[in-house]
Amino acid sequence: MNHSTDIANLFADIPAQLPQELSTRLLDAKNLRIERIVSYGHASEPDFWYQQEEHEWVILLTGGALLRWASGREEALAPGDYVFIPAGEKHRVEGTLADEHSVWLAVFFAA
């Protein structure tokens, strides 16, 4: 397992400029990975769908985002909103707020 027992802050070390979405691995354990993802107006590439082998539980903590599922489902996420995305479920980030950081905390785990 790759981790530290030091205290760190989820909202620290966010670059002012974010040409690309930024993913940081916070904890890496057997069958479990916790990541911080920072978006700033980013969206998934056109026609790109995430389809992951792992389950994902994700919470948006700042900003705002629009998620879309291949099923046609679409949801706007505000700070504090969380959702479980089962492995294999096709989804994409349709967009995130253009004028502030959207900070996500994502827990990926074995299906």
Added chain:
Amino acid sequence: MNHSTDIANLFADIPAQLPQELSTRLLDAKNLRIERIVSYGHASEPDFWYQQEEHEWVILLTGGALLRWASGREEALAPGDYVFIPAGEKHRVEGTLADEHSVWLAVFFAA
């Protein structure tokens, strides 16, 4: 696995009165449990130490708290601060802010 794919908000449904600390299970999977814990001036009982069979990764999202380890380590946590507590490591909540809700998000997983 016990979960929903609906969207919910971590900061919703927090009772104004909290005679006891409130734990809510948000996701319950094999070897993994995600909980919301809401404190309001609560602390661990005197001389009580948590000593868990599972690893715990926990982040404080609102409020403030003081954690103490049996090793003598003590840390103040502000919003956004997170820490990994390995299974078996004796620790306790020395206190939480008396005048606002401290909302924690805890990920427990098999050691």
